[in-house]
Amino acid sequence: MTNDKNPFKSMEEKFLEKQRAKQAQGDSKVAGTIPPTKKPIEVKKFAKWALVLTALFAIAVILMANIFVVKENEYRVVRQFGEITRIVKDPGINIKIPFIQSVTTLPKNQMVYNVSESEINTKDKKRIIIDNYAIWKITDARKMISNARNIVNAELRMEEYIYSVVLAELGQLTYAEVINDDKDKNNTSSRGDLNDRVTMRVNELLDEGNFGIEVVDVRMKRIDLPQENEQSIYTRMISERQSTAQKYLSEGDAEKRAIEAETDREVTELLATAKKDAAVIHAEGEAEAAKIYNDTFSKDPEFYNLYRTLQSYSKTIGEDTMIILPADSPYAKVLTGYFE
Structure with a gap:
């Protein structure tokens, strides 16, 4: 086929x-x-x-690829060809132009930054190591991007300001004032409101540079001594504490002696006054008793003679006493009941 x-x-x-x-x-x-x-x-x-x-x-x-959601704790930065066109602060759903605009995120909440350790000289020429941390936040995202570009650069600039301010402030305090944060009766520490002063001054410098960030608080985490000076400082601190303790002991001993002397003086005065009052009362009692005796015995002289004779017996005659009395003696007459 x-x-x-x-x-x-x-x-x-x-x-x-x-x-x-x-x-x-x-x-x-x-x-x-x-x-x-x-x-x-x-x-x-x-x-x-x-x-x-x-x-x-x-x-x-x-x-869907060009819709973005703004959360409560963030800024969304919309850029067009690298330039910032808008910054969205309020939470919600937004849209950008496809293929032309891009979106980046910046945190709106407070952040913690650990400042690098640094050595500082105090007013009395003591070297110490200060370790700080800062709590900060972005207040104006446009200024922050324009002057610091990103968060890392903003933190570095903030750290520079914190170091310079802390260096100036601690340079006016002695070592003892820096490490001693005890409060007096007025609730005021020896180094005062150091943290508040540092925070305020750092914010002033940041405002001058228009960085769009704010430091909420600056605090000291740790104060250390350089290793080569640590033992000598500890020795001096022990010596100073012992000297202070001895001073307190001496003052306490002197105060004790003063109190004892004052107490002895008051006791002596009280005893003398008491003896004087007792002597006066005793003399008055004796006088009153003598008066009563006189008034009583003058009413019956014979009874008085008898009473006085009996008193003399009680004083002169004991249990083993032998008395030879003449017949005409007053004792014999009283004993025999013969009265002329």
Whole structure:
């Protein structure tokens, strides 16, 4: 066979062509007419809808890629060709121009920065190592980006200012005033409101440079001595504490002696006054007793003689006493009951 084509397929195609021709001429009532195929029309509709869906999907993807959400604790910086076009502060949903604008984030909440350790000389020429930390925040994102570029540079500039201010402030205090934060009766420490002064001065320098950041607080974490000076300082501190303790002991001993002397003087005065009052009272009692005796015995002299005689007996006669009395002696007369 020289022809590989299907003869039945060729006949079908010829038949379909005749039917299309008749339909084109308006003869639509011919028996056995087969309507034209709808496959090309359906393919075109499908391609159209596919194109529409693809376009919608691409638009949705582009929109989703260019929508950004601003949170409560952040700034969103919108740039166009590297230049800042706007800074969004309020939380919510925003959109940027596709392929032209970009969005970066800056924190709005307070941050903690550990300042590098540094050696500082006090007023009395003592070297100490100060370790500080700072709590800070961004107040104006546009100024911060314009003058510091990023957070790292802003922290470095803040650290420079903190170091210079702390150096100036501690240079006016002695070593003892720096390490001693005890408060007096007025609730005031020996180094005063050092942290407040440092914070205020650092903020003044940052405002002058328009860095758009604010230091909330600067605090000392640790105060150390250089290793080569540590032992000598400890020795001196021990000596000073011992000297102070001895001073307190001497003052306490002197105060003790003064109190004891004052107490002895008051006791002596009280005893002398008491003895004087007792002597006066005793003398008055003796006088009153003598008066009573005189008034009583003057009423009966004989009874008085008897009473006095009996008193002399009680004083002169003991248990083993032997008395020899003349018959005419007063004792004998009293004992015998004879009275002239």
